[in-house]
Amino acid sequence: xxxxxxxxxxxxxxxxxxxxxxxxxxxxxxxxxxxxxxxxxxxxxxxxxxxxxxxxxxxxxxxxxxxxxxxxxxxxxxxxxxxxxxxxxxxxxxxxxxxxxxxxxxxxxxxxxxxxxxxxxxxxxxxxxxxxxxxxxxxxxxxxxxxxxxxxxxxxxxxxxxxxxxxxxxxxxxxxxxxxxxxxxxxx
Ligand SMILES: *[C@@H]1O[C@H](CO)[C@@H](O)[C@H](O)[C@H]1NC(C)=O
Ligand SMILES: *[C@@H]1O[C@H](CO)[C@@H](O)[C@H](O)[C@H]1NC(C)=O
Numbered sequence: 001x002x003x004x005x006x007x008x009x010x011x012x013x014x015x016x017x018x019x020x021x022x023x024x025x026x027x028x029x030x031x032x033x034x035x036x037x038x039x040x041x042x043x044x045x046x047x048x049x050x051x052x053x054x055x056x057x058x059x060x061x062x063x064x065x066x067x068x069x070x071x072x073x074x075x076x077x078x079x080x081x082x083x084x085x086x087x088x089x090x091x092x093x094x095x096x097x098x099x100x101x102x103x104x105x106x107x108x109x110x111x112x113x114x115x116x117x118x119x120x121x122x123x124x125x126x127x128x129x130x131x132x133x134x135x136x137x138x139x140x141x142x143x144x145x146x147x148x149x150x151x152x153x154x155x156x157x158x159x160x161x162x163x164x165x166x167x168x169x170x171x172x173x174x175x176x177x178x179x180x181x182x183x184x185x186x187x188x
Contacts, residue, residue, distance in 0.1 A: 024179030026059045035068060043174035047075025047134075050175055056150030057176045065150035067175075070142045071095070076133030079108070079157040081167065084149040086124045090116050093134060093141035097122060100129040100160060108160045116141075129157060129167075151176045 035053060042048045052058060053066040076095070088097075094117040100108035108129035116122065116132070124130045134141035155167035172180035 024058055041175070043177075045075075045174065047072035052175055053144075055176075057172070057179045061150055063148065063150075065147045065152070067145040067147075068142070069145055070140050071132070071134040072140055073134050073137045077131050079129055079131045079160060080154050080170075081108075081127050081129045081157075081164075082147075082152050082154050083127050084147050084152060085126060086148075087121065087146040088116070088123070088132070089121045089144040089146075090118055091142045091144060092118055093139040094118065094136045095132060095134045095141040098131040098133070098160075099124065101125070107163050108157060111160055129160070151180060 035051060038051050038053065040049055040051045043050055049070040051068040053068050054061050055065050056062070079098070094115065097114040097116050098111035099114065100111040111129070111131070114122065132143070152173050153169065153171045154173050155164075156170050157167045
């Protein structure tokens, strides 16, 4: 027979899990949702407004994930790569895509520059290092971003000549941190 103490422990654990799950779950949300009312945050990254429109961690998406991101003038993504496909649709503003096609084996190398603008679309090949910047000082850059294989595992570079093997894994990514459980960190 299970001891009452042990039962209490398991019931507490269950209640805690349910409480966390409801905060990080789509359960109870309407099927059709108003984007303006979805959680929006900069997740500590100046100039960014990120909304997970349909996500792996919160909405249980398995194959794709969709973001709506707005970058203030001068802001942008880090230089990074990921082993998933990514499609961008520019809704407003303009900016620059920097893309290092995989011509170098050891590091990304000098990227190609592409002007991006409202109603333009582009995709980033799997594992190519890239960066998107709002280089228009007068207007926000707003993009719909679609990724495969969520939740995204991002490797971040400090510059274009940092070796691939030195790129730092950021997982869970900024907006997945709160709801994607990871082993507790050693606080000491
Ligand atoms: C969506 O939400 C915004 C902000 O609350 C509101 O102004 C707008 O009317 C909503 N749209 C609809 C169709 O409910
Ligand atoms: C974007 O493209 C669509 C389809 O061609 C067009 O209807 C729309 O007016 C365009 N918007 C802008 C901002 O150019």
